[in-house]
Amino acid sequence: MTAPEVCFEDLPAGRRIALGSVVVDRDEMLAFxxxxxxxxxxxxxEAARESLFGGLCASGWFTASLWMRCxxxxxxTRAASLGSPGGDEISWPAPVFPGDRLxxxxxxxxxxxxxxxxxxxxxxxxxxxxxxxxxxxxxxxxTGMFGRRDGAPAAAPGDPASP
Amino acid sequence: MTAPEVCFEDLPAGRRIALGSVVVDRDEMLAFxxxxxxxxxxxxxEAARESLFGGLCASGWFTASLWMRCxxxxxxTRAASLGSPGGDEISWPAPVFPGDRLxxxxxxxxxxxxxxxxxxxxxxxxxxxxxxxxxxxxxxxxTGMFGRRDGAPAAAPGDPASP
Numbered sequence: 001m002t003a004p005e006v007c008f009e010d011l012p013a014g015r016r017i018a019l020g021s022v023v024v025d026r027d028e029m030l031a032f033x034x035x036x037x038x039x040x041x042x043x044x045x046e047a048a049r050e051s052l053f054g055g056l057c058a059s060g061w062f063t064a065s066l067w068m069r070c071x072x073x074x075x076x077t078r079a080a081s082l083g084s085p086g087g088d089e090i091s092w093p094a095p096v097f098p099g100d101r102l103x104x105x106x107x108x109x110x111x112x113x114x115x116x117x118x119x120x121x122x123x124x125x126x127x128x129x130x131x132x133x134x135x136x137x138x139x140x141x142x143t144g145m146f147g148r149r150d151g152a153p154a155a156a157p158g159d160p161a162s163p
Numbered sequence: 164m165t166a167p168e169v170c171f172e173d174l175p176a177g178r179r180i181a182l183g184s185v186v187v188d189r190d191e192m193l194a195f196x197x198x199x200x201x202x203x204x205x206x207x208x209e210a211a212r213e214s215l216f217g218g219l220c221a222s223g224w225f226t227a228s229l230w231m232r233c234x235x236x237x238x239x240t241r242a243a244s245l246g247s248p249g250g251d252e253i254s255w256p257a258p259v260f261p262g263d264r265l266x267x268x269x270x271x272x273x274x275x276x277x278x279x280x281x282x283x284x285x286x287x288x289x290x291x292x293x294x295x296x297x298x299x300x301x302x303x304x305x306t307g308m309f310g311r312r313d314g315a316p317a318a319a320p321g322d323p324a325s326p
Binding site: 032035036037038039041051052053059060061064065066068069072076077081082083084085086087088089090091092093139140142 | 195198199200201202204214215216222223224227228229231232235239240244245246247248249250251252253254255256302303305
């Protein structure tokens with residue numbers, strides 16, 4: 001196994017990375033909505049038209065999941081990612097509709113070595129999705145855990161979420 | 164259409180609601196992970212065993228989506244839900260594995276009428292999933308928008324996320 005291309009040291013505060021784009025597939029969106037978020041404005045065409053959204057729109061969790069896939073493809077597949085304990089912002093400033101083309105991006109807001117586990121770097125990220133007309137539709141701010149380039153040993157099992 | 168059973172007025176601060184439970188299905192988890200979060204510890208058995216998680220575990224977005232479905236089934240299907248603009252906490256304090264039985268719950272942390280749109284009630288909710296051995300595995304704190312019982316007119320379209 002080759003060493004990851006992107007380690008903690010490669011993600012300093014201020015770094016911005018484009019993560020590609022995705023077009024919202026109606027059938028996949030509906031299948032997701034029906035399974036995980038079957039509210040009328042997510043699954044019923046007529047109810048959605050009469051809702052404040054004006055049409056069938058994506059569950060916020062589908063939108064977040066689309067961003068996640070862009071983040072994996074655009075960064076994590078070549079990074080020493082060790083997961084995430086969570087974040088302190090998730091927002092959906094505008095609804096997402098089938099056919100929308102969304103540009104994914106991320107920005108590093110802060111980066112520090114874990115005090116309790118110095119082999120780990122903690123990176124505060126802002127992930128975004130923006131519709132191609134410029135409308136922001138998703139923001140997620142969270143902590144990503146990344147291995148350091150010096151090859152310090154991996155974290156002990158059983159405590160993945162207390163950096 | 165009958166009036167919703169649960170309106171803003173029924174969700175005062177301090178109200179706690181059990182939202183049922185769910186067992187994590189391995190095949191569904193893997194399909195979700197492969198589509199939205201194909202990191203090695205989410206899709207590759209051997210890599211997962213060697214990771215800090217110790218085994219194949221759920222994408223955090225799958226976990227969040229499982230909670231969402233419990234929230235819809237346990238509350239929103241009988242509520243005047245008008246969506247959510249987002250939240251200020253999402254966390255995964257421990258990994259979720261196939262076969263885990265998770266209890267879903269929610270608690271109302273705060274509730275107020277929207278200043279700019281008085282037909283809307285804004286409810287700050289804490290959603291949780293807890294494994295049946297007592298381990299917390301998910302927390303999400305966000306704002307839910309709910310209609311008021313007095314039947315004020317629905318929100319104007321086009322501005323769903325600026326309460």
